[in-house]
Amino acid sequence: MNAPTHIPPPIPGEPERASMRTAIPGPASEALRARHHRYQDARPIHFYQDARKSLGNYMVDVDGNVLLDVYGHIAAVPIGYNHPALLAAWRDGRFDWCAGYRSALGVAPAPEWVDLVEKTLMRVAPKGHTRVFTFTTGAEAVENALKAAFIRLARRRRGGAQPSDGDLAATMLNRQPGVNAFKVLSFDGGFHGRSMGALSATRSKPIHKLDIPAFDWPVAPFPASHFPLAAHAEQNRAAETRSLEAVEAALDAHPDEVAAVIVEPIQGEGGDRHASPAFFQALRRLTAERGVALIIDEVQTCGGGTGALWAHEAWDLPEPPDMVTFSKKMQLGGFYCREELAPIEPLRVFNTWLGDPLRGAQLEVILEVIERDRLLENTRSTGERLVAGLEDLCRRYPAVLSGARGSGTFAAVDFPHAARRDAALTALRNRGLEVGGSGERTLRFRPALIFAPRHVGEALDHLESVCK
Amino acid sequence: MNAPTHIPPPIPGEPERASMRTAIPGPASEALRARHHRYQDARPIHFYQDARKSLGNYMVDVDGNVLLDVYGHIAAVPIGYNHPALLAAWRDGRFDWCAGYRSALGVAPAPEWVDLVEKTLMRVAPKGHTRVFTFTTGAEAVENALKAAFIRLARRRRGGAQPSDGDLAATMLNRQPGVNAFKVLSFDGGFHGRSMGALSATRSKPIHKLDIPAFDWPVAPFPASHFPLAAHAEQNRAAETRSLEAVEAALDAHPDEVAAVIVEPIQGEGGDRHASPAFFQALRRLTAERGVALIIDEVQTCGGGTGALWAHEAWDLPEPPDMVTFSKKMQLGGFYCREELAPIEPLRVFNTWLGDPLRGAQLEVILEVIERDRLLENTRSTGERLVAGLEDLCRRYPAVLSGARGSGTFAAVDFPHAARRDAALTALRNRGLEVGGSGERTLRFRPALIFAPRHVGEALDHLESVCK
Structure with missing residues (x-):
């Protein structure tokens, strides 16, 4: 039943783990939000992201916080941040026909x-x-x-x-x-x-x-x-x-x-x-x-x-x-x-x-x-670990978590009600896990396809800390 | 009443004039259309454009035809093709924060x-x-x-x-x-x-x-x-x-x-x-x-x-x-x-x-x-020339053209009916002028803001040839 484990090649320089310097959002994000909100509705923004420093599965924010990302800009980041292949293609002129x-x-x-x-x-x-x-x-x-x-x-x-x-x-x-x-x-x-x-x-x-x-x-x-x-x-x-x-x-x-x-x-x-x-x-x-x-x-x-x-x-x-x-x-x-x-x-x-x-x-x-890095295979095997880990947390923290489910890494788990879920979103972000909500009381995982077993371990650690 | 004439700096290497090797669409465009149409509706496509060779106000197509463009991909090309400032910004890393x-x-x-x-x-x-x-x-x-x-x-x-x-x-x-x-x-x-x-x-x-x-x-x-x-x-x-x-x-x-x-x-x-x-x-x-x-x-x-x-x-x-x-x-x-x-x-x-x-x-x-090249001033003065030239053609070819009008280079002229207009669109394209239709019987001009007096002269020449 288990998908064969296939671990994608690591992204050179990807952080080992989330590391936090401030609460989320930090002061630099809040200063940007105050400027931004004069012209656009900046209330929904989680934080401001350092686009160049973010790498692989990790977002770096403007306060120097490093977060493991399992939300992916609302499920829209396929191969993580600044993947070397994407940057090389940009640098080597593959997109030049679109530049002018x-x-x-x-x-x-x-x-x-x-x-x-x-x-x-x-x-x-x-x-x-x-x-x-x-x-x-x-x-x-x-x-x-x-x-x-x-x-x-x-x-x-x-x-x-x-x-x-x-x-x-x-x-x-x-x-x-x-x-x-x-x-x-x-x-x-x-x-x-x-x-x-x-x-x-x-x-x-x-x-x-x-x-x-x-x-x-x-x-x-x-x-x-x-x-x-x-x-x-x-x-x-x-x-x-x-x-x-x-x-x-x-x-x-x-x-x-x-x-x-x-x-x-x-x-x-x-x-x-x-x-x-x-x-x-x-x-x-x-x-x-x-x-x-x-x-x-x-x-x-x-x-x-x-x-x-x-x-x-x-x-x-x-x-x-x-x-x-x-x-x-x-x-x-x-x-x-x-x-x-x-x-x-x-x-x-x-x-x-x-x-x-x-x-x-x-x-x-x-x-x-x-295709080259067999990321669909990775997503299947990593997804099984993720869902198994969520199921394990549901068993161990039945008063907090239930309904672990997923297909690949497109996974979710429920909290008892909206307020608990929303508090968990904030707590997780402050521990270094960028994750999203869906529905009334659900936590949704939408990581990139380079999300690998070691990232599952880290994400589950963060979630377990919050359950405690 | 006349806007002061301001001619924008020329785009280095911009063609002197349209030059045609084949009818539009040429054989290379038609071969691409046949491939393309297997997967997407390729019938509305005028021709296939060589994205790298197109420059300034001139489109180069895959058959080597060079056309003066006053249509601008349905009014969506602001400063022409491959403007040196856009390419330099791309090359110099100004967009790198969007690359990853x-x-x-x-x-x-x-x-x-x-x-x-x-x-x-x-x-x-x-x-x-x-x-x-x-x-x-x-x-x-x-x-x-x-x-x-x-x-x-x-x-x-x-x-x-x-x-x-x-x-x-x-x-x-x-x-x-x-x-x-x-x-x-x-x-x-x-x-x-x-x-x-x-x-x-x-x-x-x-x-x-x-x-x-x-x-x-x-x-x-x-x-x-x-x-x-x-x-x-x-x-x-x-x-x-x-x-x-x-x-x-x-x-x-x-x-x-x-x-x-x-x-x-x-x-x-x-x-x-x-x-x-x-x-x-x-x-x-x-x-x-x-x-x-x-x-x-x-x-x-x-x-x-x-x-x-x-x-x-x-x-x-x-x-x-x-x-x-x-x-x-x-x-x-x-x-x-x-x-x-x-x-x-x-x-x-x-x-x-x-x-x-x-x-x-x-x-x-x-x-x-x-701003740097004062392109709005150019568009006002060049637009006056364009509309004056269209008015002149209306006077000289009253059986064919009427209703010259425009604001800046956002200009138009009418044909007696749809069939005449559509025939003119084809004839103009075959002479080297890429222009669009609007409404039932109108020719619309939507050139880039680098459209200058010399391009007006060329566009009016093409239009007059077709009127004859």
Whole structure:
């Protein structure tokens, strides 16, 4: 059952361990925050980071504190800080074709972009996916995946006919009667971004949605496995059945109006909620039968954190999802899709930049490092240690910790309630562990793929100190 | 009346003139397109650009053609290709703090980001604006500006009270009765982006909106000046009065529901439609009286193309706009706002990346070049030559060209109908002028700020050849 241990080569010069000089945030961070807050909302900032001194798994802040990072700028740091391969590529001119202007990739891209698409983005495409649409962020990825799903549904409903003049006139007035009934089904606790289309599918917390108009779209309960799985098998199965029944009921209630079902492999903002492969297999069968696009939103899970580049690969689906979104660890946003989801007419899913060539070029280097250093293997074996260690802490501190769970190093553990979790976040940061919260009372781990057994040991030490 | 002539220093090695080896697209571009189109929609691509050989105002394509560029990757190239100052900054390490990872700017930014915000972004802030929110694209800028306007309206309607538990529960189900009635008023022909919130305000063309659900928001006619202004003064004034009456009627029809009016200084996608300073002054007065946020969408006009960093500076408004959006020539997206538009609670207008530090660092260099080389002065004087030259062509080829207009080098001229315009675009590209279309039958000029009198002469030569 255990993944073979593979330890990645160390990053030369990486600190041995966190070391703290001040409380977090320290005085230099607070001085910067005071300046910064005059112009931007600086309240959410944990601390200010010394970009050049940070290395590998360790962040250095402007007060000289060295923190072990298992949060990764909200799961967006794939191979740690200042990886030698990334810096060498920058220095050696591999990105020079991106240095002299920012291009509109749908108007006049450089030939290097075609190479990137073919040799990098398509090389790692999810199985069964033939096309990739690139954007800049996860929210843009989701917005555009939803648009492609709407366009497909409208095409089917028109039966290949052109839109009428009346359709076009109504469109310009935002009064497309059938189209405005189109819906996307999402799950409670789901997070899909914060622009208004994506936000209508987001069901994470009121603060994300409050006061922003939303489309009248249906929501189903996410099954949310209880851990350890063996002890809750029946309860988990029943929750998954109820969730699938709710999905089916929502599709029945809106025949031919639900263009897509969107779901995260593991709910990232919603509290690291997991479901079983059987659940996703059933969801794939159900959506395929109804002709509803299944969008797996891998914005937070993509890029290797679960031990695979795509978390959904672990499910053995009866057929591929229709679309898979990405961003964060991939450095630019986008979605992959099956051929039939690509709009037939040009320019319907389009914008000025369509991503960022430099972030694509860096992704190429990142994927080379992941392969060369076998970082997915590392993430699987290191992740098993991490989750085993969290389970051990749950056994030893049952009044504080419960529900250890994870896939690769995409791991989490629960506190009894929000106040305890928030206090732990602060205490951990002050001991030198940069870690994030998710959901109401969960601690989430989103380290880079170079997170190795020795870092697991250190992270668990910090957590145990705080439990005591 | 004439702006003083200021010619920017030449870019060393910039081509003397366009020179063509093949038709556009040439065989090397077509071979790349065939490869590219297997994975992405490559139909809209004009040609593939040699990123390293392009210089100054001239694009070099993969077939060795050299084209004078007055389109600028959809108005997004501020100081031309491979400007020596940008390349030197890259080479000399000014961007090295961005090289080793991509940061989440709301979690742990580097201190360099605070400097960028204070010394660069706020230095060029529109008058009266105290805060800047950064994002990655124009659509994200608009989405988030609209969200800030909704949050402000909701705060006012609650009179400072906290949302009730019922409000929060309804929010999670997308059923906020009052909030879902919130509206944004935009103008026909307006373009504000293609994500679903921004797209609901976009009224450019059916193809941008077809089949995508939209919010039930009102639209008013954009007045659309006719040129030359002196010959159409009365007609233009009447159109502006009708437009303002329609805005007022829409606000009356939805009391306390319209959170924002959004308008471009010059409609960029909608066909380079202009309105007078008096129109915008009246719109500012009207929105201020009603407590409706006025958002000036400067995504396409920002960064100097009109001869000022912000087009709305030309209007002498009775008070500043509430928000100003930007992207394109600024290289990253965002909005500036007056203090009262910033949400009171943290994390309400937020996402993972909040922009891109590298694109911000490049903007700093770009703004230095604009100041050092007095590129706004250049753009004003060169723009006068360009518009005068277009007017001259309109007089000499009245069967082909009409409606010459512009502000700085943000200029346009009309063809009799779409087919003639589209044929001209192709013919111009084949002669060596990369130019764009807008609206139904308009040719738009969006050159870089280093576009100088000699380039005007060449562009007009190409256009005259095509008129003949």
